Amino acid sequence: MENFSNFLTMREELSLVVLIVFLLLYDLIAGKRGMRYFQPVAIGLLALHTLITLIPRAEVSAFGGMYTHLPMAGVVKSILNLATLIIFLQAKELFSSSKQRQRRGEYYFLTLVTLLGMYFMVSSGHFLLFFIGLEMASIPLSTLVAMDRRCKKSAEAGAKYILLAAFSSGILLFGISYLYGTTGTLYFADMPPLISANALQIMGFVFFSAGLFFKLSFVPFHLWAGDVYEGAPTNVTSYLSVVSKGAAAFALVVLLFKVFGNLIVQWQGILYAIIILTITVGNLFAIRQDNMKRFLAFSSISQAGYIALGMMGGTALGMNMLVYYLFVYLFSNLAAFGVVISIENKTGKLNISDYNGLYSTNPKLSIVMMLAMFSLGGIPPFAGFFSKFFIFSAAVEQGFYVLVLIAALNTVISLYYYLKVVKAMFLNHSDNPIPTLRTEGYNRVSLVLCTVGILVTGIVSLFVESISAFGFGVQ
């Protein structure tokens, strides 16, 4: 019986499983009438579930160390929940056509299953559980990417995603096998003392991390991002760019700090190069995009580089600021996606040039978009400025001056393209602007939430302070 009580330590996961099973049954049993309430039911239950994850609890480990709950992982799970909640709020119009409506249940179900996979990624204490979590997070995701059956691009993106994800899993497993071969264990807790910087272990480590770099779309593992982000339904794109990326970033930082502390010289060197490449390449490509989704894809590639700055130092401050960055990034990016979704669903228009003169017809949407761009670009006093500033100072504290200088120079470049969108909406004139449209009710709630987030999470110190209670450095 002892092992069954072990299940109870997986509180967040259990609660999510219950939620998933309930929605699955509801989808089967509910008639046409019941389906109409599917979205509010899903949102309401997810909100309830978020409240459960918000309750803090101490570090605990179960199943002989297979599963480890870190207090910071609790914070990250809540952040992922919040992001998923906002994405669900924005999801209604995804199913506007009658054919799509039938598959409403699948969308929520599959999304929540990937979320469960991410939970296991951030809370595992063993490489196999970690791998299962990773697969659980990527295979259903490829189905989601291919969800839009009418659209060839979507199918193509789904195929690309599943093939490359499989490829990256292969590489990751290959890395794990090296680690196992040289240390004889797969438990996170047992491995650190057995790791020394010999070539086989380094190779195992790099191959393993490459799988996560893929999820984080670090350069040169980013090539899939542009095509997949563009092809996927916009809701799924935002999920990929915020939730999937956030989970992978946190999983990576935990592994680097807890398991690969002995390889700090190596991973600092690797990250140094990757951060520069990721931020710069992401920026340079984002400059020349006209499609909003591709544009946000490359912008989020470069944002991933900034997120990785928090890992560089190997300090608790760095981890805190990484999580805070994810938290702020959620609001800014989802605000931008919310506006894109609203416009795409009503008009089908997706290009930056279509946004010309948007302010004259849709002032509220334009202002939300402007705030999102300002926050992503790091203009004070919006939240994005603070998260950038803090993550820079975490890296500066450890002496990475040149790296931070390059990253800071890149913020100027990024300002150019973020302002390009603002300019299109406010300053460019269009003879045929997007007509005044009425954003769907739930989506409006999500935009209000994001706007409040952008305005408040930076200035009010409560958020950064409460996150800062949980971080830890290289052990």
Place this chain on the structure above:
Amino acid sequence: MEYTLLILLLPMLSFLGIGLMGRKLSHRAAGITGTLVLTVVTLLSYLTALDYFTTQKVNGAWQAIQPYNITWLNVGERLHIDLGILLDPISVMMLVVISTVSFMVHIYSLGYMKGEKGFQRYYSFLSLFTFSMMGLVLSTNIFQMYIFWELVGVSSYLLIGFYYTKPEAVAASKKAFIVTRFADLFFLIGILLLSFFTQTFDFEAIMGGDGSILSSALGTTFLGASALTWAMALIFIGAAGKSAMFPLHIWLPDAMEGPTPVSALIHAATMVVAGVFLVARLFPIYIGFTPEVLQGIAYVGAFTALFSAIIAVVQTDIKRVLAFSTISQIGFMMVALGVSTSMKLTPEDHGGLGYMASMFHLFTHAMFKSLLFLGAGSIIHAIHSNDMKDMGGLRKHMPITHVTFLIACLAIAGIPPLSGFVSKDEIVTAAYQFSTGMGIWMTVTAGFTAFYMFRLYFRIFWGKEYRGEVKPKESPRSMTYPLIFLALITLLGGFIPFGQFVTADGVPYTIQLNSTVAIISVVVALVGIGLATLLYRKEEKRASWLPSRSSGLYKAAYNRFYIDEAYLFVTKKIIFNNISRPLAWFDRHVIDGAMNGLAWITNRASDAIKGFQSGSLQWYAWVFLLGTLLITLFAILL
């Protein structure tokens, strides 16, 4: 003195109020609300000045006080960010300057902007700007200052681009924002460096005490200079961006596309001197620890002053003449700070003379330059043109504008006993103390100043008879009263015993004029004015003497020495062509091409997966694998 908090809150509320009400408010209501709030703010600022300068002298020196300070954010264990209000002689002086000019501009705009579309927006932005600028000068710590610094930049951006249907205005606002943001980046790095070594953002904590905090930063060196030197130099780059020092001055002339009262407020009197204020705020660090940076500031200022004075000589747009004149005058203030050699200012030790002179000139310049801009606005309002070629003989039509403009011209040219004479004379004296070369350089610059100002004056008000289509008439009272008020300050400002209030170490000092320097200055000014009179008083024939005689230099100066072109060359030709284009080409031809090529081949081979770019996938996987292998190799070699 807790009521100083209202100085910040009221404009903020007015911004929110007018901004949120928007078009629901009538033009009249918006204008009057904004102006009334500013009246109260101005009175409060004067009250603060009175209160401060009557009570805060301890042991014969002015003390800095913090009537209000809260901890806002805790970063790390020791570092925290505060929000508060710092009162000391320079912040109190800035309060007076900002509120006075802003108040005048609020009144003036009631007439100037009458009937403009977006009148409410205009007044809400003015309030936002006033709020940000006040916040900047009252900041207790460098981080708070940085936040307001950016807010000032944003409100300036909004106001320059006020006529957003005009492409030039939009381009100018963008240029101003990007150039100053670029400079702010260095400022931010400087702040980070400084706070990293001192573990605090607070001005008093950094500069107070025995300076041991700062000495530690001197020990760490990077590329041959100490970390502190780097930090202070980077911070100065930020200051140079806002204050339009060469080579970051290019945004200011273009910023003249904004409404003219805005130019008077932001681009003459307040925002552009924020850089000078910043250097003055950190003056103890500059003088005590990094005198080499301070000297650099002097040289940058001196070069900018003469350089832009030369450009001003040949501009034909009256607002651009004033813009270059502003750049040149800020150069004077920077020089004055840069040539200081100590904090002390006593009859025996004149090391701190430059600091006092700089602040004094900041004060007088704010008054007469905003007067000049408002005068120019009055002219533009009357004849609907910015170009000198459309002007001439306006003195008969606009007597009040004419007289007030003349007073300001005399002041900036340095004719005693007007305010500009006294403050500029102190700067030139300080420059001579530093080195004779610097003194002569600044005297020559002052001569140029007199010449271009009177060229402007004569070409507007004298010369040929006015032959335009619009019949010019004197502007309404809402516009002429501010002119008269500012003219009075310009006339009498020189008699303010400024040294009693503002000195580097807070100890009062009685200003003494150096008679030799004063005589030289006046003679040079008179020569400049005389030359301008000769060339431009009567007809235009003689005026063409200058372009014909020195055509190469004239053309270069007319085109502002091609600095903008140089920037365009670097960005468009070098960066775009050599980095972005090849990258785009690489992406389009090599990457896309490879993918398309592969896809084409695969399509041929297999019709079953037609339409799928399966070729590109192989490429993606290939890059993935190659990247992994390269990183492995790299990590093993580490």
